[in-house]
Amino acid sequence: MQRYQREKRFRRIAWPRALPPAVIVVAVVVDLAWPPFNTFPLLATVSVTAAPVYSLARTVTSGGVALLTGWLLAFRESEEVISRPNVIGFTTLVTLTVVAAFLNRIFAREREQLRTSRQVAETVQRAMLPTVPERVPGLALATRYQAAQEEALIGGDLYAVHDTPHGLRMVIGDVRGKGTRSATLVNALLGAFHAAALQTPDLPSVVQAAEIQVQDVKARDEDAPYEDFVTAVFVEILPDRSALRMANRGHPPPLLVHGGRVTALEPKEPSLPLGLGDLAGPVVPVDRYELPPGATLVLFTDGIVEARDGTGAFFDPVPPLTGPLPADPGAVLDAMLAALFRHTDELEDDAAALAVTRLPDEGGEESGAAVRP
Template identity: 50%
Template sequence: MRNGRKEAGERERRLRWLPAALLVSAFVLDLIFLNNVSTFPLLAATPVLAAPILTLRGTIATGVAANLVGLFLVDLEREPTRADITAFSSLVLLTVVAAGLNVLLARDRQKLRTSREVAAAVQHAVLPDPPRRVGRLTVASRYEVAHEEAAIGGDLFSIHETPHGIRMLIADVRGKGLKAVRTVNGLLGSFDEACLHRPDLPGVVRQLEERMRVIIEEASGVEAESFATAVVAELAPDYAELRIAVRGHAAPLLVHDGRAVPLEPAVPSLPLGLGALGGGPGDTLDSDEVPVDLFELPAGATLVLYTDGINEARDTDGAFFDLVPVLSRRFPPNPDVVLDAVVDAVNRHTGGALQDDAALFAVTRDADTAAPAARAPAGGRLAS
C-alpha cells in the first residue's frame, strides 16, 4: 500500500534511533548512580539491538561506540580491573555476533524483496492497468498488496467497451499463489470473450460461471474447492441504465452529491463456482434466471468496486473498515481522488498493515455529458 509503505518507512527511521537512545541511557544512568548501578547489560544489548535495524557498518559502529562509552565510564569512576577486561571482551564478542546476525538478516530481507518483486511483476503481467478512459468514463484502479507474504493474490478487475455497453468486472478468487493466478487468468479470458459475444449481462455471468466450473473440474486438491466472488456490471450504451449482477461479493458503492450508497442486490447469489449448491434464482448454471439489479449512474457520479481486502480490513481492536462514512462527502468527478481517499482511510484504520490483498476499481461518468435519460429504478431487479 502506497501510504502504508510511507508510514512503515517512517517507523523504520524512528527505530534506527533506538540503539543510540539505549547507549545514551546507559551513559546517563551510570553518571547519575556512579558505581551503585551497573549499566554494562545496557551497553551489551546495544549492538544486538542494532543488528536487525541498522546496516552492517552501523551495527559495528554501534558496538565500537558501546565499548568506548564503557571505557570512558570506567576510566571516569575507577581504575580498570581484571573483571572489566572480561566484560569488555564479552562486549567485543557480542559486537561480532551482532554483525553476523545482521548479515544473515540482510540476506533474508533481500530474498523476500526479490520474491515480492517477482510476485508484483507476475501480478502486473496477468492484471495490467486498465485504460484511463473508456467511452464517457474516467477509470482508476489500485492493487494494494498485503506485505506479510510475497504470494500472488487472486483479485482481478477488467473493463471493456462493447456494442452492448461498457462492461466491468471485479472478482476475488479464493486462495493465493500460482493456482490463484491460473484461475484469475481463466476468468479474465472468459470475461474478455463474453464481452465480445454475449448480448446481455446474464449471458456474461453464465459464461463466467461455466468457466469457473471447468477450472474446478480440471483441478485437484485444494484448488478443486475454489470459487470466486464477483460483481459484473454493465452501463448501457446511452448511459441511462446501470445493470449489476452480484455473485457473493461486496456491493459496489455509488458516490454522488456527498453520499455513498451501497448498490445492494435484491436477491443474493452464490459466488462463481458454487452455483450448483444453491436452489435460488441464478444459483444454477442451467437456470434461465440470473438476478440483475438496475440503477442509474448520474453525470459526475463515481461507481466504486472493491474486494474484501478493503471491507474486511481490521484495526487493532478487530473492528472492520467501513467505506460508507469515508466516501459520504463531496468529491470532484475524479475516480483517482475517490480511491486515494479510500486508501488513505484504510491505511489509517489498519496502521498500514493490510491483512489481505485488496483491489479497488472506480469509474466516474463525465460531468458535462448530455442530460440523462429517464431514471432507472434504484434497486430494481431484472431477471434474465
C-alpha cells in the same frame, strides 16, 4: 497513496531504531545514579539490538560507541581500568559486536530476498491484469492495485473492462487463496469474461460463462479443494449510460458516489460465489440502478474492507467518499486509498479498486436524480 505508505513504514521502524541509543542512555543514567551496578550487560545488548534495523556500518559503530561508553564509565569509577571484571566486560562487548555484524548480514540478505519475492509476485499480478482505458464514450475510468505488505505470493485479485455494443461490461473479483492455483483461476476467469462480454447479449450469460469456466478449472485440478471459489461483481452500464445492471456473486457491494452521498448497491437477492454455483439454481439475479451524470461507481476487493487498524476495527470506505469530491474516478479512488493507509499499518491482503464516472452530459447540468434500484 505511496506517501501514506512511506509514513506508516517510517513509524513502524522508528522505535526499533531508537532502541540502541536509548539503551546507552539508560546505562549511563543507571551508572551515575547507582555506581555499584554493573552496566556492561546493558551495554552488551546495544549492538545486538542494532543488527536487525541498522546497516552493517551503523551496527559496528553502535558496538564501538557502547565499548567507548563502558570504558568511560569504568575510568570514572577508577583509574585502574584494566581489571579482571572490566576486561571480561570489554571482551563481551567486542564479541557481541562481531556476532551482531554477522547477524546484520543475515537479516539484510533475508530482507532483500523477501523484497525481491514481493516485487516478482506484484509484477506477475499486474501483468495478469488487463489495461483499462481511461476514457470510453460518456465514461471515465481508473484502477488501483496494491499488493499486501506481508505476502510474497501471487494474489488473486482481478478486474477487466470491455466496451461492447451491449454496454460497458466490467468485472472485479477476488480468488480465494494465493499462489499458482489462484493465478490459474484468475487467468481462466479473465479469459471467460473477455470472450463472453463480447459475444453474449445479456449479463446473466456472462456470469454463467464465468461460472462454467471456474467449475471446469476445479474439475481439471485434482488437488483443488471443493471450497475454492471466486467472489465477483459483474456490471453492465447501458449504451446510453443512464443506468447499470449488476450481478453480485458474494462480493463486497459497490458504492455509488454522487452529490456528496454514498450509496451501497446491495443485491436484492444474495448469490453464492463463482465455483459454488452447483449449490444454487441456474438463475442469475440481476439488479438495476440509475447512473446520474457525474456519479462515480466504485468497485473494490476484500483487501480494502477487511483492512484493520491497531484496535482490530475494519476499514469503512464510505466516510472518505462522503462530501465534495470531483467527478473524476482517479481522484475518488485516491481519496479512498489515502484514508485506507491512514487507517491501517499494513495490508494483510491484496487490494484492487476500479471506478467509473459518468461524464456530465454535454451542454447540460448534472442530474440530481435519486439512486434507486
